[in-house]
Amino acid sequence: xxxxxxxxxxxxxxxxxxxxxxxVDVAALNINQGFAERFNNLASVDVTAEDGSxxxxxxxxxxxxxxxxxxxxxxxxxxxxxxxxxQDEPWMVLVCRDPQxxxxxxxxxxxxxxxxxxxxxxxHFPLLVFGADSRFLVVDRIGPGKNLVEVAVSPFxxxxxxx
Amino acid sequence: xxxxxxxxxxxxxxxxxxxxxxxVDVAALNINQGFAERFNNLASVDVTAEDGSxxxxxxxxxxxxxxxxxxxxxxxxxxxxxxxxxQDEPWMVLVCRDPQxxxxxxxxxxxxxxxxxxxxxxxHFPLLVFGADSRFLVVDRIGPGKNLVEVAVSPFxxxxxxx
Numbered sequence: 001x002x003x004x005x006x007x008x009x010x011x012x013x014x015x016x017x018x019x020x021x022x023x024v025d026v027a028a029l030n031i032n033q034g035f036a037e038r039f040n041n042l043a044s045v046d047v048t049a050e051d052g053s054x055x056x057x058x059x060x061x062x063x064x065x066x067x068x069x070x071x072x073x074x075x076x077x078x079x080x081x082x083x084x085x086x087q088d089e090p091w092m093v094l095v096c097r098d099p100q101x102x103x104x105x106x107x108x109x110x111x112x113x114x115x116x117x118x119x120x121x122x123x124h125f126p127l128l129v130f131g132a133d134s135r136f137l138v139v140d141r142i143g144p145g146k147n148l149v150e151v152a153v154s155p156f157x158x159x160x161x162x163x
Numbered sequence: 164x165x166x167x168x169x170x171x172x173x174x175x176x177x178x179x180x181x182x183x184x185x186x187v188d189v190a191a192l193n194i195n196q197g198f199a200e201r202f203n204n205l206a207s208v209d210v211t212a213e214d215g216s217x218x219x220x221x222x223x224x225x226x227x228x229x230x231x232x233x234x235x236x237x238x239x240x241x242x243x244x245x246x247x248x249x250q251d252e253p254w255m256v257l258v259c260r261d262p263q264x265x266x267x268x269x270x271x272x273x274x275x276x277x278x279x280x281x282x283x284x285x286x287h288f289p290l291l292v293f294g295a296d297s298r299f300l301v302v303d304r305i306g307p308g309k310n311l312v313e314v315a316v317s318p319f320x321x322x323x324x325x326x
Contacts, residue, residue, distance in 0.1 A: 021300075023221045032289035036224040041305055045217035054208035054217045056245060056280070056302060058186045061199040082219060084300050086249060086276075113249075115300075117219070126195035135276075137184075137247050137300055139219060142204055 004070075004158050006092055006107035009114055013106070017095045017122045019043040021084055021115035043117040045139060047079040052143030059083070059136045061127040067157035073099040073123045074150045079141025083127065084115030086135035092128035092160055099123055099153045107158055123151075130160070167233075167321050169255055169270035172277055176269070180258045180285045182206040184247055184278035206280040208302060210242040215306030222246070222299040224290040230320035236262040236286045237313045242304025246290065247278030249298035255291035255323055262286055262316045270321055286314075293323070 007013060011020045021042045028037035047054050073096060085091055089112045097104035110116065117139075118124050127136065141147060170176060174183045184205045191200035210217050236259060248254055252275045260267035273279065280302075281287050290299065304310060 021219060021221070023223070028223075031222075032224065035227055036222050036290055038301075039221040039223075041218050041220060043219040045219060047217070048211075054210070054302070055204050056184065056206040056208060057204060058184070058202040059194075059199050060186070060191075060202075061195065064198055084249075086247075086251075088250075113298075127199055137278075138201075139217070139302060 004105055004107050004156060006109045006160060009093060009108035009110040009116070014108060014116065018080065018119045019117040021082065021117060022113060043082055045080055045082065045117070046120055047141035049078045050143060050145045052079055052141040055140050055142035057138045059127060059138050061129045061134045061136065062132060063129055067159055068128065069155050069157055070094065070125060070153065071155040072150055072152050073125060074148060075121050075123045076140070076147050077121055077149060078143070078145050078147040080117055080120055082115060082117035082139040084137045085112050086137060087131070088112035089131050089134065091130065091134065094125035094128060094158060096123045099151050102156065109160070167268055167270050167319065169272045169323060172256060172271040172273040172279070177271060177279065181243065181282045182280040184245065184280060185276060206245050208243055208245065208280070209283055210304035212241045213306060213308045215242055215304040218303050218305035220301045222290060222301050224292045224297045224299065225295060226293055227291065230322055231291065232318050232320055233257065233288060233316065234318040235313055235315050236288060237311060238284050238286045239303070239310050240284055240312060241306070241308050241310040243280055243283055245278060245280035245302040247300045248275050249300060250294070251275035252294050252297065254293065254297065257288040257291060257321060259286045262314050265319065272323070
């Protein structure tokens with residue numbers, strides 16, 4: 001069974017798959033009479049296809065047993081999907097270009113001040129967290145049409161980096 | 164000088180001004196092969212007027228000196244504006260129906276697992292936080308047109324509840 005190890009999440013490495021939402025290396029706008037900084041426009045939210053609109057949800061995720069077995073991947077043909085962690089704890093992102101091509105997979109370790117926004121149709125695995133009851137704010141699409149495609153893949157295991 | 168005291172933030176009390184984003188009393192959808200719960204569609208994101216689209220940003224806010232002096236209010240005529248805290252710490256929300264009518268103001272204490280989404284044109288005060296470097300994820304509008312109206316108001320002070 002192939003064993004995939006994650007790399008640190010960076011905007012550059014993740015660019016083919018979507019946005020990394022973080023304030024690092026973003027010029028801040030000074031707002032609110034000097035009492036706040038705004039790091040503006042960090043994600044390409046793409047949800048309006050087929051009369052879709054923006055959906056804001058909360059997710060609470062549980063850790064999977066380790067080693068984590070990957071046996072399916074999913075994509076959303078009608079909209080982007082953004083996840084931002086609500087605790088300052090690491091989590092993990094798994095994407096691929098072709099679910100049937102093991103060489104096309106990339107795993108990323110995100111820290112607790114990094115979110116991601118998957119582009120439409122980017123293959124990804126559901127939320128991968130390490131702590132119980134890990135909370136996320138999610139910005140994706142609501143509207144008519146079928147917006148979930150899941151595919152079974154030859155199982156392999158994902159070995160997170162341990163601190 | 165009038166002194167305004169906040170009430171606890173609830174969906175019912177805040178309904179005239181917008182949405183409270185929280186998982187309490189929301190039926191969870193079981194997703195991700197049982198490894199996550201989704202609390203779906205918690206806010207009415209209203210950003211498409213005049214060719215607008217959804218903007219996701221990070222804010223870092225600083226506390227104002229207490230007692231907090233309120234001398235302006237603002238509204239966004241072209242879009243809703245959503246704030247969700249990224250630390251599990253209380254914060255405060257101040258809204259009104261008419262900036263020149265002191266009787267029309269309402270202040271709310273939000274806990275750290277509550278966000279708000281101001282409807283278009285709802286008068287509100289900028290972020291009010293108690294801890295240094297308080298982080299928020301913000302979902303509002305990006306696009307052409309003038310989307311900020313500020314008005315000076317007769318100064319009054321806001322006295323937060325202390326724990």
